[in-house]
Amino acid sequence: MNRDTLLDAFRETGGMLEGHFTLTSGMHSDQYFQCARLLAHPRHAAACGEAIAAKMPEGITHVISPAMGGLIIGHEVARALGVPFLFTERVEGAMTLRRFDFPDCCRAAVVEDVITSGGSLLEVASLIREAGGEVAATASVVDRSGDRNVDFGAPFQSLLKVEVNAWDPAACPLCAEGLEAVKPGSRHLS
Numbered sequence: 001m002n003r004d005t006l007l008d009a010f011r012e013t014g015g016m017l018e019g020h021f022t023l024t025s026g027m028h029s030d031q032y033f034q035c036a037r038l039l040a041h042p043r044h045a046a047a048c049g050e051a052i053a054a055k056m057p058e059g060i061t062h063v064i065s066p067a068m069g070g071l072i073i074g075h076e077v078a079r080a081l082g083v084p085f086l087f088t089e090r091v092e093g094a095m096t097l098r099r100f101d102f103p104d105c106c107r108a109a110v111v112e113d114v115i116t117s118g119g120s121l122l123e124v125a126s127l128i129r130e131a132g133g134e135v136a137a138t139a140s141v142v143d144r145s146g147d148r149n150v151d152f153g154a155p156f157q158s159l160l161k162v163e164v165n166a167w168d169p170a171a172c173p174l175c176a177e178g179l180e181a182v183k184p185g186s187r188h189l190s
């Protein structure tokens with residue numbers, strides 16, 4: 001899978017949206033990647049999982065991902081590597097491995113769908129290290145971290161690095177045109 005075939009898959013599945021969006025960070029943008037729409041198609045999810053797995057170092061024992069975004073891609077990477085997949089979730093704001101015992105001898109790959117600030121991925125990496133595990137690799141399908149150069153304390157790989165415009169709402173040219181910003185993917189959340 002190369003960059004062009006992945007971009008084509010994003011377009012075909014409606015996973016790359018254009019408009020006026022409020023990002024999770026509060027910034028506004030004219031583009032939004034909704035990875036869930038790409039990963040809704042098992043053949044694309046499997047292909048992405050295999051492509052990420054191919055970039056992983058030897059000796060990964062577990063793939064661990066934050067819910068919800070990391071669930072499908074983490075599972076597919078784990079399937080390709082032939083290792084178990086665990087997921088973390090927030091309990092009262094804190095990232096926890098709520099449903100699983102922390103594994104012995106854990107040499108983990110932490111996998112996300114999209115990273116922007118890298119915050120969730122960092123939280124999962126901290127959780128693993130605090131529990132005595134090793135973070136051997138980190139990865140995402142889409143990397144829109146721009147020039148942040150987030151340090152995960154382990155090698156980071158992505159399948160698609162994208163530069164997305166992100167404006168402070170006060171400086172957003174689309175707001176200046178009087179267009180209303182929407183929060184993508186949040187319409188079913190209260």
Ligand SMILES: [Zn+2]
Binds near residue numbers: 028174181
């Ligand atoms: Zn705006």
